[in-house]
Amino acid sequence: MPELPEVETIARGLQTLILGRCIARVEMLFSGSVQGDRRILTENLTGQVIQGVRRRGKLLLFELSDQMFLVGHLKMTGKFLFFPPGEMEINTHTRCIVHFEDKSSLVFQDQRKFGYLRCMNDTELADWPFFAQLGPEPLCMSEQDFVARLHSRRAAVKALLLDQTCIAGIGNIYADESLHLAGIHPQTQGASLAEEKIVLLYHSLHKVLTRALEAGGSSFRDYVDGLGRPGSYQDTFLVYGRGGRTCRHCNAVLEKTKVAGRSTVFCPWCQPKIS
């Protein structure tokens, strides 16, 4: 499930691979993977040149000519794969192929069909509610802003980390990992957290995201970057996917519960209920 570090790794990798390439044709193999007008994607992109590949939250933004953007959300199983000329491989999960003029290609695969592509200009992008309502980037926001956003809410702190309008880019893996590092119980209400605890969480989140970026992301299930390479941060998971096993810090048995409808693992000793 690609979160901030994975999507950032994909964006950086694809940037070097497809910058300046000109789109010859966009081929949709499954129309359900397009949001909005499908014809814009298949008809209006021909001749457009890739000007940049960026990330905002978990969104991948391909910047094109004429203030146009090809926007992609990978959700859980989405992948963007680049293939040099003559090397393209497609399978039953291939949803869309962007053919470039030099015969190289960018393929969108998505087993569970949750992910999507959409094409829009800069104004439409800015007016798109999901994009407009995204919270700040965790690696760019200030400590004070982070404290203010969590301290003013009554929901469970884990639900707040997952709320993309509160903070953008965090998913289940990095929520659990950063809460563990900060020693905070995932069910704790934002408003009842001591300010110094929220500051600690801010720095823990920074640490976890930075290390995950250095590791090229996490490949717990099937994440790979634009060249099909997995990340390695899953080797250092402290809690995610480790329910029932022992805490690497104190040897207590890690508990598995549900918070905000998501499977949640935490250490009952390192992350006590009252913080």
Place this chain on the structure above:
DNA sequence: CGTGCGGCCTGAATGC
């Protein structure tokens, strides 16, 4: 408005 939960989708893992 803030919060919580079901549904979407597929395939791997588990249960009987």
Place this chain on the structure above:
DNA sequence: TGCATTCAGGCCGCAC
């Protein structure tokens, strides 16, 4: 063995 159930999870839409 074979069938049925459970689980994973980002985000939308709905109910309270």
